[in-house]
Amino acid sequence: MTRLGIQIGERTYAWRKALSPEAIARRAMQEKVARWMTVVNIFKLTISGLISLILLFLAGGEALSIAFWLIPSWTTVFVSLTVLFGLFLFYHRAQRQKTVDAMPTGEISDMQELPDEGATAVHLGELFSEDATIAVETAYELATKFGHQNVEPLHLFIGAMDGGEAPIAFSRLGLTFESMQEALGRRLSTRELGKPTVVGETGQRTMLAALVHATEQQRPHVTSLELFAASYGADAFLQELLLEHGVDEERFSNMIEWLRIHERMRERYDRFRRAAAYKPTGAMNRAMTSVATPTLDAVSEDLTAAAVGGRLPMLIERHQEIEHIFRVIEGGRQSVMLVGPEGVGKTTILAGIAELMVEERVPEILQDKRLVRISVPHLVSGATPAEAQERLLTILSEVAKSRNIILAVSDIDQLVTGEGASDLAVTFVDFLSRSGTFAIATTSPRAHVRLVERSVLSRIFQKIVIVEPDHTSAIHMLQSKIGGIEFEHKVIFGYDAVEKAVTLSDRYMHESYLPKKAIEVCRETAQKVSSERGENALVRGEDVAEVVSSKTGVPTQAVEQDEKEKLLGLEDRMHERVIGQREAVSAVAAALRRARTELRAQNRPIATFLFLGPTGVGKTELAKTVAQTYFGDENMMIRLDMSEYQAPDSVNRLLGAPGSESGGLLSEAVRKNPFSIVLLDELEKAHPNILNLFLQVFEDGRLTDSAGRTVDFTNTILIATSNAGTSSIQDAVARGEGLDTIKTHLIEEELRGTYRPEFLNRFDGIIVFTPLSQEEVRQITELFMAQVARRLEPKGIGFRAEPEAVAELAEKGFDPKFGARPLRRLVQEEVDNAIANALLEGKVKRRDTIVLGPGGGIEIEQGEAL
Amino acid sequence: MSKPTTAEFIRVLAADGFREILHFPLWWYTTGLMRTFQWATSSIKGAPTFFGLDVWVKNLFVPMYGDESFVGRLISFGVRFFVVLVRGLVVVLFSLAVVVMAILYVVVLPLMIFMFIAHLMGMLL
Numbered sequence: 005m006t007r008l009g010i011q012i013g014e015r016t017y018a019w020r021k022a023l024s025p026e027a028i029a030r031r032a033m034q035e036k037v038a039r040w041m042t043v044v045n046i047f048k049l050t051i052s053g054l055i056s057l058i059l060l061f062l063a064g065g066e067a068l069s070i071a072f073w074l075i076p077s078w079t080t081v082f083v084s085l086t087v088l089f090g091l092f093l094f095y096h097r098a099q100r101q102k103t104v105d106a107m108p109t110g111e112i113s114d115m116q117e118l119p120d121e122g123a124t125a126v127h128l129g130e131l132f133s134e135d136a137t138i139a140v141e142t143a144y145e146l147a148t149k150f151g152h153q154n155v156e157p158l159h160l161f162i163g164a165m166d167g168g169e170a171p172i173a174f175s176r177l178g179l180t181f182e183s184m185q186e187a188l189g190r191r192l193s194t195r196e197l198g199k200p201t202v203v204g205e206t207g208q209r210t211m212l213a214a215l216v217h218a219t220e221q222q223r224p225h226v227t228s229l230e231l232f233a234a235s236y237g238a239d240a241f242l243q244e245l246l247l248e249h250g251v252d253e254e255r256f257s258n259m260i261e262w263l264r265i266h267e268r269m270r271e272r273y274d275r276f277r278r279a280a281a282y283k284p285t286g287a288m289n290r291a292m293t294s295v296a297t298p299t300l301d302a303v304s305e306d307l308t309a310a311a312v313g314g315r316l317p318m319l320i321e322r323h324q325e326i327e328h329i330f331r332v333i334e335g336g337r338q339s340v341m342l343v344g345p346e347g348v349g350k351t352t353i354l355a356g357i358a359e360l361m362v363e364e365r366v367p368e369i370l371q372d373k374r375l376v377r378i379s380v381p382h383l384v385s386g387a388t389p390a391e392a393q394e395r396l397l398t399i400l401s402e403v404a405k406s407r408n409i410i411l412a413v414s415d416i417d418q419l420v421t422g423e424g425a426s427d428l429a430v431t432f433v434d435f436l437s438r439s440g441t442f443a444i445a446t447t448s449p450r451a452h453v454r455l456v457e458r459s460v461l462s463r464i465f466q467k468i469v470i471v472e473p474d475h476t477s478a479i480h481m482l483q484s485k486i487g488g489i490e491f492e493h494k495v496i497f498g499y500d501a502v503e504k505a506v507t508l509s510d511r512y513m514h515e516s517y518l519p520k521k522a523i524e525v526c527r528e529t530a531q532k533v534s535s536e537r538g539e540n541a542l543v544r545g546e547d548v549a550e551v552v553s554s555k556t557g558v559p560t561q562a563v564e565q566d567e568k569e570k571l572l573g574l575e576d577r578m579h580e581r582v583i584g585q586r587e588a589v590s591a592v593a594a595a596l597r598r599a600r601t602e603l604r605a606q607n608r609p610i611a612t613f614l615f616l617g618p619t620g621v622g623k624t625e626l627a628k629t630v631a632q633t634y635f636g637d638e639n640m641m642i643r644l645d646m647s648e649y650q651a652p653d654s655v656n657r658l659l660g661a662p663g664s665e666s667g668g669l670l671s672e673a674v675r676k677n678p679f680s681i682v683l684l685d686e687l688e689k690a691h692p693n694i695l696n697l698f699l700q701v702f703e704d705g706r707l708t709d710s711a712g713r714t715v716d717f718t719n720t721i722l723i724a725t726s727n728a729g730t731s732s733i734q735d736a737v738a739r740g741e742g743l744d745t746i747k748t749h750l751i752e753e754e755l756r757g758t759y760r761p762e763f764l765n766r767f768d769g770i771i772v773f774t775p776l777s778q779e780e781v782r783q784i785t786e787l788f789m790a791q792v793a794r795r796l797e798p799k800g801i802g803f804r805a806e807p808e809a810v811a812e813l814a815e816k817g818f819d820p821k822f823g824a825r826p827l828r829r830l831v832q833e834e835v836d837n838a839i840a841n842a843l844l845e846g847k848v849k850r851r852d853t854i855v856l857g858p859g860g861g862i863e864i865e866q867g868e869a870l
Numbered sequence: 871m872s873k874p875t876t877a878e879f880i881r882v883l884a885a886d887g888f889r890e891i892l893h894f895p896l897w898w899y900t901t902g903l904m905r906t907f908q909w910a911t912s913s914i915k916g917a918p919t920f921f922g923l924d925v926w927v928k929n930l931f932v933p934m935y936g937d938e939s940f941v942g943r944l945i946s947f948g949v950r951f952f953v954v955l956v957r958g959l960v961v962v963l964f965s966l967a968v969v970v971m972a973i974l975y976v977v978v979l980p981l982m983i984f985m986f987i988a989h990l991m992g993m994l995l
Contacts, residue, residue, distance in 0.1 A: 033878075033879060033882055034882070034886070036879070037879070037882050037883045037886050038886070040883055041883070041886065041887060041890065044887075075992075076988065076989040076990075076991075076992025076993050077989065077993070078993060080985065080989045081986060081989045081990050081993060084982045084985040084986040084989065085986055087978070087982045088979075088982050088983065088986060091898075091978065091979060091982070092891075092894060095894055095897055095898065095902065096890065098897075098901075098902065098905075099890070099897070282919075372925060
């Protein structure tokens with residue numbers, strides 16, 4: 005049989021021991037025997053110790069003389085026996101703990117076939133933890149039960165599910181063994197049969213991969229979780245099976261990483277607690293060089309003391325940033341400024357530095373020091389500028405004297421008061437440059453641009469940019485927080501919930517940053533789930549989606565059954581408001597369906613349409629209907645009349661004037677309501693510069709306003725309407741040409757002078773609205789009549805229009821040039837006025853019905869008296 | 871798979887127990903001795919840090935409590951010198967104790983075996 009091995013450092017590792025039912029039974033028995041022997045040894049020691057104590061008690065004061073211990077007595081016999089038993093127990097315990105060999109370190113070679121059956125290789129099983137050994141044995145038993153020739157990744161996967169952490173991973177992923185049992189059973193029945201069962205090549209590869217993984221992750225041994233992950237990685241069937249249950253490779257590896265993060269946090273906590281015992285928590289350092297700092301203490305928080313007390317969050321990832329900070333500090337005793345938006349973890353990085361200082365795993369210049377964070381609001385509260393400056397000076401002189409303080413200043417921009425010599429920033433910078441000490445400060449990018457860059461602070465602080473973590477890092481950071489949230493709210497998070505919190509908050513909550521916004525979403529969801537479903541409830545992805553929806557107003561939950569029907573029948577629902585324009589309605593409905601099932605590109609607007617056609621045929625009405633259907637309210641619409649933007653400098657009105665902080669009409673509106681329809685009316689009238697602006701929006705889904713903020717358009721639907729080519733449409737319809745021909749003619753001939761081809765190409769759809777027919781106008785009239793009835797409903801008055809009256813109105817209101825627009829006016833003049841008069845004259849009471857007859861006359865049908 | 875019988879279990883228990891007893895002295899003077907040696911060296915090496923001696927030696931000439939005056943420096947040096955002496959003594963005593971314990975490890979096993987056998991014989995004969 006092929007024996008595969010891998011070289012790590014100096015030694016070669018391979019699975020060398022043959023598995024057999026006897027060997028497994030023997031190992032199980034030895035395990036039992038060893039446990040029994042511990043019991044027997046403790047028993048012997050206790051009995052012998054008790055007898056010795058009694059005998060010593062009886063011997064009394066004599067036992068204190070040396071002579072007593074030289075003359076044989078039962079006391080000396082039992083005491084020596086007790087000591088021997090104690091030594092033996094010490095040895096026995098040490099033997100039991102030695103079950104796992106030290107993990108290898110060094111360079112990892114590729115897997116290779118070993119000569120002479122790998123006689124010199126170390127047996128892989130020596131590095132396996134108890135649960136990993138049991139997993140392999142279970143896998144073997146499974147293979148023999150089915151009469152399989154080889155133990156394969158499939159068997160190891162099922163074996164690993166038997167204990168250890170793999171079941172936890174499984175349940176957090178929202179999977180159950182039962183739901184897969186059938187598929188696994190079918191797969192098992194297809195394996196090669198043969199006797200005796202051996203660990204086949206794929207099985208060996210899986211175990212070696214588990215070893216490589218454990219070595220790379222610096223685990224103390226190979227556990228069943230590594231086997232679980234390795235068997236998943238080795239078997240395409242398992243990957244497909246999990247994928248069918250919604251778990252792809254990224255999710256799987258993030259889930260494994262979650263368990264690793266927890267384990268690492270536990271290890272770090274243990275190491276940290278040991279180190280914290282050495283760190284003084286008071287003002288005094290170990291070298292006793294410092295002085296008391298009463299003024300500083302009043303306006304600051306000692307981060308190192310807080311870290312010793314376990315009150316600071318643990319820092320996950322961000323190794324590069326920490327290294328960078330240390331490099332700057334070590335390089336030239338320079339002060340650093342962490343520049344990053346609110347919520348990306350600047351404060352947590354400070355906490356991380358404080359923790360490293362407690363462990364003294366920092367450059368020498370930071371050792372035996374404490375990290376103290378000044379609160380600027382505390383410093384300046386209730387003080388005149390001069391007093392504040394005096395306070396700051398006192399604090400700084402305390403810092404200088406004590407020599408063991410590293411200052412941290414959150415939001416250092418608050419120090420910039422801009423009042424010349426009394427500017428606190430000037431005082432602070434002066435102190436730092438003279439005292440040879442340094443500080444760690446934080447600020448936001450906006451404050452940095454606005455205040456810090458132009459102040460003296462920029463002279464002395466080296467800027468380190470803290471960027472928002474990427475998707476995977478944010479998931480890991482959130483995973484490190486989940487334990488605390490679960491404990492606080494007594495709920496359990498599924499992996500899906502964690503991932504959704506990051507994905508959805510990233511996509512829909514643009515005002516704040518990862519990981520903070522995802523953590524907040526998780527906290528809120530945990531609170532909600534625990535109050536709704538009680539203790540130990542599972543937080544699912546759907547719960548998180550619901551919370552994000554309620555915060556943002558965008559439907560983010562998975563499409564459910566009744567909504568599915570709604571989406572499929574979208575055209576019918578839209579036609580309730582928009583008469584005719586079949587092509588336009590179905591194009592828009594299709595775009596909405598794509599958006600709701602997440603098939604659209606995520607970095608572009610949901611949809612972009614150009615509605616072409618004469619006035620009054622339903623272009624704006626369709627836009628309103630979309631707002632109503634997709635965003636739940638027809639007012640979720642940002643409407644810009646492009647005829648107001650004809651001058652070249654109107655871009656400033658849309659994006660804000662250069663240098664201003666207030667933003668522009670369009671950018672501010674979308675920033676505040678990122679989920680809305682942007683309706684650009686009469687686009688052809690806008691200045692060509694503005695069209696270029698939208699070219700970028702269509703392509704990248706974002707714009708940058710005058711203040712440098714990026715405005716996200718990926719959750720908007722952009723609809724531009726245009727009357728360009730109207731007469732050509734009307735003529736073509738009159739000639740009876742098909743819509744496609746009209747559209748081609750429009751794009752190729754009529755619109756060429758108005759829009760550039762690349763601009764037209766960027767639209768998801770150019771939709772031609774045709775002039776209304778007589779019949780369509782009649783239907784619209786009916787809609788208007790229904791609206792009149794709805795308006796009268798709150799007064800308890802009914803309304804009905806006779807069919808002849810409707811036909812008459814439709815005929816009167818129809819104008820091929822202006823579509824249905826004159827109709828609205830007509831309804832107002834003829835119907836609304838008549839009803840208003842009747843109401844004022846007191847002819848109509850509650851429960852009466854107003855009937856509109858031909859010729860505009862109205863009759864009143866008396867309602868039943870009470 | 872066949873389940874082991876009670877008799878088989880007792881047999882293995884006895885055999886393993888016997889093997890463990892035989893292996894005991896060998897382990898004591900090989901692996902066990904090495905571990906004790908490692909424990910002793912790391913304890914002695916860590917003692918100056920544990921008792922804060924290194925910090926005090928490093929700061930022997932640094933004034934205490936930020937008092938930079940001449941008198942302050944002088945007093946500070948005196949106090950620090952004294953503290954260093956005391957802490958140094960503690961470190962030495964601690965290290966001695968560790969060495970004694972390591973020596974004890976080496977002799978305790980034969981001593982106890984000898985004492986047990988000799989005294990048992992004395993009582994029985």
